[in-house]
Amino acid sequence: MTFSLTSPFRKTFSNSLREKGLRPTKQRECVYGIILDKRDHPTADDIYYRVKKYLPGTSFATVYNCLETLVGCGLVRQVNMDRSPTRYCPNLTPHAHFKCNKTGRIYDIQIDEDTLSRMNALVPQGFEAENIDLSFSGTGNALEN
Numbered sequence: 001m002t003f004s005l006t007s008p009f010r011k012t013f014s015n016s017l018r019e020k021g022l023r024p025t026k027q028r029e030c031v032y033g034i035i036l037d038k039r040d041h042p043t044a045d046d047i048y049y050r051v052k053k054y055l056p057g058t059s060f061a062t063v064y065n066c067l068e069t070l071v072g073c074g075l076v077r078q079v080n081m082d083r084s085p086t087r088y089c090p091n092l093t094p095h096a097h098f099k100c101n102k103t104g105r106i107y108d109i110q111i112d113e114d115t116l117s118r119m120n121a122l123v124p125q126g127f128e129a130e131n132i133d134l135s136f137s138g139t140g141n142a143l144e145n
């Protein structure tokens with residue numbers, strides 16, 4: 001069984017890698033596809049176990065290298081919360097994260113243009129933000145989907 005990306009993602013994937021002079025390998029495609037598939041902010045371990053279902057011979061080191069490559073190409077971003085292991089997110093639009101303290105699940109919170117510009121205005125004079133890393137955590141009664 002192989003993992004194939006759907007067409008818009010496939011194009012973004014190969015273009016982003018080629019821009020960096022890298023080849024779109026089967027492993028890289030599989031790792032990227034898995035992150036896009038569930039969008040549950042998996043850790044490297046989670047991704048490794050999912051990759052094994054498609055490419056059983058893949059080592060953890062290979063998965064880790066693929067992740068580094070995908071982050072380096074700007075296809076995936078790293079999410080670091082508390083002291084927990086790094087998670088991976090394919091949502092490249094400006095967004096914050098919300099972690100449910102009960103379930104450990106992480107949700108994307110979209111940041112609209114207005115909020116984004118107000119947050120950028122908080123940056124010290126003479127500087128410009130290239131990246132915003134904002135996270136919330138808490139509990140609630142929202143239904144898990």
Ligand SMILES: [Zn+2]
Nearest residue numbers: 089091097108
């Ligand atoms: Zn995210």
